[in-house]
Amino acid sequence: MSRSFLFIPGDVPRMIQQLEIFGADAIILDLEDSVSMTQKDEARHLVESFLRKHHYQNPLIYIRVNPIDSEEYTYDISTLQNLRIHGIVLPKASLKGIEKVAKDLPQCKIIALMETPEAFLEIAAIAKHKRVEGLLLGAEDLAQALNLERTEKSDEILYVRSQVVLTAKAFKKIAIDTPYTNLTSNEGLLEDAQKARQLGFDAKASIHPNHIDTIHQAFSPTKENIKRAKRIVAYAETHHTMRFSLDGKMVDKPIIEHAKAILDAAKRYRLD
Amino acid sequence: MKIYRSLDDLFESLPVVNGLSISFHHHLRNGDGVQNLILKKMNELNITKLKLYPSAIFPVHTEMLKLLQKGAIDAITTNYLNGSVAEYIAEHGLPNQLKMQTHGGRSRAIIEGETIIDIAFIAAPIVDEEGNAAGHDGPSACGSLGYAIEDSVYAKHTILITDHLVKKLEQPQIFSQHVEAILVVDSLGDRQGIVSGTTAITKDPVGLRIAANAAQLMDELGLIKEGMNFQSGAGGISLKVTEHLKNTLKARKLKAGFFSGGITQSHVNMLEDNLVNDLYDVQCFDLHAIQSLKKNPHHHAISAHDYANPANPKRVIKDLDVVILGATEIDLDFNVNVTTDSYNTIIGGSGGHSDTATDSRVSIIVTPLFKARTPIIKERVNTITTLGKNIDCLVTERGIAINPKRTDLLAKLSNTHLPIYTIETLLNKAYEYTGVPQSYDLKAQKIGVVEDRDGTIIDTLHTKKRR
Incomplete structure (x- = not known):
């Protein structure tokens, strides 16, 4: 499972050609908000040319298309036919939009960008859709729609963050937190990412490559966790038991399963 | 110790002749006014066939370019060069050759007598009246004078040039016994170019x-x-x-x-x-x-x-x-x-x-x-x-x-x-x-060599061939 989703503007070749070295688990090549109207054609051409030549399994490649009711969306879909990408990020997600993308690009998974109040009214239906892989909270646009002032502590989005996590988990989908937009505070980023992790998010989106290492720090198992998980799994396997005491604490099946998940993640992220 | 306040007076005391070998250090980097001062004077005196041994050459060194264009420089041995002098040499070469050494190799060559320096003109940010010098103080402070030390010891004539003369200097890097004279000037160069400030850690x-x-x-x-x-x-x-x-x-x-x-x-x-x-x-x-x-x-x-x-x-x-x-x-x-x-x-x-x-x-x-x-x-x-x-x-x-x-x-x-x-x-x-x-x-005409630290020639340099 990806811990980080990095947005890269579709019209910046210098960044696109470096996408694999930023260390993100997933890249979202953006054709929407970070590309001005005059650059849309160029961005589509650039992204298409690059992805026809370069294929990636790691990082996973997603494309953020333009909203389904825009003319640009039609051009985006036409460009993306037969391109080897992992999925689509749909802005201003709605059930209608998800169904349209599912029909237009039958090979792609979809991440629903939850950034309108209306989307939250049908969040369960969106998450339940079989082609939807995850929910991504878009707090900046949502805050604007709700007339909320965004703050460093992000208390104002606690409810929608929790709603995204609960709904995504209810349908076994990925819960992805909104990007942290302050580019100067690494401490703030770490705090924000750790808070998202505590709330149950699986991953965090980012708008700057230099945020990736910190996001991974928050969303990866710690060395101590890995060490303890190894001991739990080793004890369970050696003694053929699913219930025992370790360091004075009870260990049972859910804890053993959790320890195995930590070891899987450690292996996947090369932390073992 | 002879202390001069006039460049003309200093030059009258020195054996400035055609074919002279002179050296400079690069601690003042792109703020260096001393090399320009000396080479401008050489130009005025119509000295030719100069052999130059600057530890490095920067874009600020425009007087050297004038001498090159005039054909007055026969050969250059240095450790680093860029800017207009580098461009000129890459285009036209030298009457003799360009030799690129390493910092350690330059020191070795001076000490072992491969490099003979007639006059070392040493920009010194702080000098005392006895002729001791350092770089850590004064209006043109540049810190260590590490690349000038061998020049000061082994040159036939060692001249300190300073804009900050004091009575007595503690912890000198250059010692008076090697120094022949001091020239006091208004300024050693452009402060902004001498220290470029804090280098930024990459954020790219x-x-x-x-x-x-x-x-x-x-x-x-x-x-x-x-x-x-x-x-x-x-x-x-x-x-x-x-x-x-x-x-x-x-x-x-x-x-x-x-x-x-x-x-x-x-x-x-x-x-x-x-x-x-x-x-x-x-x-x-x-x-x-x-x-x-x-x-x-x-x-x-x-x-x-x-x-x-x-x-x-x-x-x-x-x-x-x-x-x-x-x-x-x-x-x-x-x-x-x-x-x-x-x-x-x-x-x-x-x-x-x-x-x-x-x-x-x-x-x-x-x-x-x-x-x-x-x-x-x-x-x-x-x-x-x-x-x-x-x-x-x-x-x-x-x-x-x-x-x-x-x-x-x-x-x-x-x-x-x-x-x-x-x-x-x-x-x-x-x-x-x-x-x-x-x-x-x-690559067109051979213009010089790259010399490794032990004196071995490891490559040659050429003028640029026009495409």
Whole structure:
């Protein structure tokens, strides 16, 4: 499972050609908000040319298309036919939009960008859709729609963050937190990412490559966790038991399963 | 001690004749007004067939260009050059030749008598009336005068030029017994060009990835340990590697032995944080380094001889565990070029590149795999600055190559998660993005040589062929 989703503007070749070295688990090549109207054609051409030549399994490649009711969306879909990408990020997600993308690009998974109040009214239906892989909270646009002032502590989005996590988990989908937009505070980023992790998010989106290492720090198992998980799994396997005491604490099946998940993640992220 | 207030009076006392060999140091870097002052006077006197031995040449050195255009300079031996002088020589050559030496090689050649200097004109930010000099104080303070020490001792005539004459100087780097006269001037040059301020640690995501890879490589090779000796340059990536090193030393409660070479604020901060025992400073790169040199007894100003002379068994760099260096080009045999670009324009030179790469237990090149649309790895470099046998590791944002001759390093990395490839594989990775560049032979007339630190000629320099 990806811990980080990095947005890269579709019209910046210098960044696109470096996408694999930023260390993100997933890249979202953006054709929407970070590309001005005059650059849309160029961005589509650039992204298409690059992805026809370069294929990636790691990082996973997603494309953020333009909203389904825009003319640009039609051009985006036409460009993306037969391109080897992992999925689509749909802005201003709605059930209608998800169904349209599912029909237009039958090979792609979809991440629903939850950034309108209306989307939250049908969040369960969106998450339940079989082609939807995850929910991504878009707090900046949502805050604007709700007339909320965004703050460093992000208390104002606690409810929608929790709603995204609960709904995504209810349908076994990925819960992805909104990007942290302050580019100067690494401490703030770490705090924000750790808070998202505590709330149950699986991953965090980012708008700057230099945020990736910190996001991974928050969303990866710690060395101590890995060490303890190894001991739990080793004890369970050696003694053929699913219930025992370790360091004075009870260990049972859910804890053993959790320890195995930590070891899987450690292996996947090369932390073992 | 003879103290002159007039350049004319000084020149009347000196044997200024055609064919004169003169030297300068480059501690005032792109703020140097002294070389211009002296060469302007040489021009006025119509001196010809000059042999110049500046330790480096910068864009500010425009009077040298005028002498070149006039045909008054016969030969130049230096460690580094860029700017209009470099461009002129790459285009026209010299009546005799351009010789590119290393910092350690320059010191060796002066001491062993291969380089004969008639007059050393030494810009000195602080001088006392007895003729002792240093660089750590005065309005034109530049820190260490490391590259001028051998000139002061071995030149037939040593002249100090200063804008800050004092009664008595404590802890001089240049001693009066070697000095013939002092010239007092209003200013040694442009303060802004002498110290460029604090060099910025890279924030470029590509640079950050390279630095992280280099730091991890150092760690997995077991180089980060108590008492380790380290050198890095003042480039943004090198500074980031130094920052990683600082964090690791701090986290593991380790202390390094020494840092050497050009000293920056990063190194000074680590000295003040008790993360390293000593700084051996042959050149200060910023104001923090100058201030530290002035006040911290563990911050030592050293000469080029103490730093890197290969004939000096006590040279500092002999004890380096790791050095971080850059590259303009590196080839499949790990030869590195920092002297010319792919158009055969002279853009730099070894400085201490070859010296430190040769002596350090592990030498690490940090560079992007490609810049714009040009791969940094070549099948053959345009000019060899440092021989491939002395380069151990190449670290890029897309992977790391280890010189196959270093089987010990490869063995240590056999179980690593680091992206280790052959250098050929890295070149092919670059080609995936840039295509295979068309090669041109841009070399015309031979104009000079690249001399390694022991005096061996390792490559030749040529004028640019017009395309």
